[in-house]
Amino acid sequence: MKITLLGAGKLGKQLYRAFVNTPEINLVQWYDRSALSKESPEGIPIITSLSEIQETNLYLLSISDDALVEVANKLPSTSFVVHTAGSVPMDAIPQKRRGVFYPLQSFSENQVIDFSTIPIGIESTDEKDTAMLMQLAHLMGGRPQNLSSNQRETLHLSAVLVNNFTNHLLTHAAKLCASQNLSFELLRPLLIETVRKTEQLKPHEAQTGPALRNDQKTIHRHLERIYDPALKNIYKTLTTSIQTYYENEKL
Template sequence: MISVLIVGDGNVANHLNEAFGKVDEIQLTKINSRKLENIPSADITILAVSDDAIAEVSKKINNDFLVHTSGACSIKELQNKNNKGVFYMLQTFTKNKPVNFSKVPFCLEADNTKNYKLLEKLASLIGKNIYKIDSNQREKLHVAAVFVNNFTNYMYAIGNDICEKHQIPFEILYPLIEETSEKIKSLAPKDAQTGPAIRKDHQTIKNHLNLLDNNQKEIYQLLTKSIQNGA
């Protein structure tokens, strides 16, 4: 039995609370980070708060082993006096959107082997894909994740805006999105690149720019130039 305390009330905290709550081998407690007057003890205390709050909140927690869930912050952001670690899940978490943790990569770090093994055991109770990733690696991984997830999703938002403006159902693009995602599992992304930028279809590019507003045009030109420079 592993006792786990989750501190936080955001998307990550709530999704972890739901997943751990289904596991008999976990004794689970959850509190809000604003209510730290009486902090229950636990084998692992998981601090699932915003990046900017990690240092301040961690100062108030004296449990034996405290970990944060941030991809962007070093283990050194934790200001508690005892053992430290990181329990980072490389996934996008959205309210009321279920997460299949068996497919989520768990990126773990701890200040000693014993604590790492404990984190590994905890992760294995809800997941399968476990990686030992230190703070330096995780910082770079998080930047990569922003490109493939957050920035890509913003591209979807632009595509959706264009479709809505011209009364086209966005769902027409779903098969294209799915094919691109599947293709990079067997091809390097650069090898999978298609479109007018890589083909240097200048007239098509000019026609596209005439259809876009200023913000969209700026993004289109920047990405087109970047694709061509990297070809």
């Protein structure tokens, strides 16, 4: 399978590493607008201009949502062009042969991702092209899954809750701990248990705490203890949401 990878951001770098480590994948070129060298350490030609691009089976765009359409527009109209974005519809790609290859994970700069645990959302307009993306995911050892644009965008939104928002809650918790000379590590067993519990129970069954019990005394004490207005807002909003959720459930 001849592939061109476009983009060298966090995900682009992870895909590059996975591709060069998979003998069945022939990475023909790597497009990196701001590259300084013409070849990667593994001997893959790097191009900085789309005018140098060669023909391959698949152009995989790992490029910021905003620049994605612009780059796709510069690729041959008959090519198979695929993006990797969570919240961009497949139809944003102008080519007739278009698709999506969306690995659902939070990627860091300095970390080698093991794709074998990662769900990869696949979408395409054509059965054969879908099969090609499935094969690519399998070759990388990933777990492909057919997802419509609609499903993928909902999954991406869910991922924001699970990853970005949870991480921000942890940020506030760490800040609170630091303010009282407490190690954040004191919270780790609880954090691990919070995640583990959802293996046995649905998250809505695992809910506990002052908001669920409508324990006004504790809620009041907590709010008195919060000086950061942003955290105060978070506390009130989530407490209200928990209460509304379980009141509606009773109806």
